[in-house]
Amino acid sequence: MTPPDEAAFPDLDRTIHAPARLQLTALLYTSESADFTYLLTQTGLTKGNLAAHLAKLEQAGYLEVQKTYRGRVPQTLYRLTDEGRAAFKGYREGLASVLRLTQAPQGA
């Protein structure tokens, strides 16, 4: 069996590749920061599931957690780090090149 062509099949970041984490990084990529409730309502995940995925992204250094107050209400905000933004950008490019491989060749 021949080894896959590494140039043709870029390595996709497995931390982002999971559907829930892909949703989360995509949501956070388009925003400056967001709170837990926003991410919960937008993704439709359960609280436990969401917390676990956020923890995984934080462990990877893709996410930073900021604890603040809005008035008297405590607020936990999540935002992508520069590393997280770069990783998501790289993931998008990698996925795009994989998808290009599946396109039918011209004139086929």
Added chain:
Amino acid sequence: MNRESKHHAWRYLFIDGLVEIAFGTLFLLVASVFLLKVLGAPSQWMFHVIVFPSIPLMFFGAEKLRSRLTYLRTGYVVPRVPKHAHPKLFALFLLLGLLVNVLFALLGAASPEFREANAVVMLGLYTGTILAAFSFGLRRLQHLGAFAALLGAVASLLPMTSDGRHLVFCAVLGGVLLTSGVAVLRQYLKRTAGGRP
């Protein structure tokens, strides 16, 4: 990344209709000043006393309501402003706006009647353009923008004074914005009554 996903967080600002309610109320306040003018009451001070202080109050109130309502139900997000947000497009808009303004000022100086007759058309066009430019692809806001532009044109044809036309424009647009905002808010509250949208 496509426009849809780029605008996702921005669209969230309009999820509860509070922005429309704030702007609708503001237009109705402006309409009340024009009503006083039409009725012949001394209304110069009204703009400074009623309308200007109301602007920050209105948006402070909307934000307060949001933190008690929207952020608790569907959360809080800060949309990302792109570092290079289409500078060419903004420059083009600015240049076009300046050109139209200069043209309008020159024509107005040459003919006060022209300015009288078309001021409300300009107001409609401005309001419509702003609504459309900040719609983030939301059909509702695009329709409201088109309506504002059309309303300005229709109001300019009314057989009344310039103040009367402004009164009609601000009252109708304020009413429509308020109605739209309240309808969106009702839908939002209904949809999120169980906790999730």
